[in-house]
Amino acid sequence: MAMPLSWKIGAAAAGLIVAVLAWNGLSQYLEARHADEVTRDSARAAELEAQQAKAQAQQHQAQLAADLKQQREDLSSTYQQVNEQARQYQAEQAILQEKQRQQELAVQASYRLDHNQQCADGIVINRNGSSFTQAVGKDGGPIPCKGDTATEPLR
The missing domain is CATH 1.20.5 (Single alpha-helices involved in coiled-coils or other helix-helix interfaces)
Known part of the structure; x- marks a missing residue:
């Protein structure tokens, strides 16, 4: 077909x-x-x-x-x-x-002052037994003080 x-x-x-x-x-x-x-x-x-x-x-x-x-x-x-x-x-x-x-x-x-020092009439006095001497400052004059104190060194 x-x-x-x-x-x-x-x-x-x-x-x-x-x-x-x-x-x-x-x-x-x-x-x-x-x-x-x-x-x-x-x-x-x-x-x-x-x-x-x-x-x-x-x-x-x-x-x-x-x-x-x-x-x-x-x-x-x-x-x-x-x-x-x-x-x-x-x-x-x-x-x-x-x-x-x-x-x-x-x-x-x-x-300060020690037991061998004293202030007398405004100056430091060193005491050695029965003798007393004035403490001397750098200028050769006495060291002023008041009571038990100095105005410049002591030692």
Whole structure:
């Protein structure tokens, strides 16, 4: 049985339409699959970048924390050194003040009459047993006094 030409043309046209539709469907499927792959790759890349950014942020935060800890330790050490220097300075000042006080007391004591001296009529008299002599100052004159204190050092 022979097929008429119109049927052959119709079958060819139908086959061509089916082939075009199949090709179109296959193209859309491949494009969708490719789009899914690109989306997955983009998502993986974004996730990887996010992980790297998070790791960098954590590393940066750890470095900042370590730097802050070091700065605190340095500051604490500096405060301790300053406090120690202040204590040493205060101790040195106390020693110097005590030396100065002792010197002042020694100077004051050098003006005081001892048990072998007395103030008579405003001048210092040295007593040695039963003899009495006038105390002589740097200028060769008698040393003035008042009460138990001379006006210039006796020793």
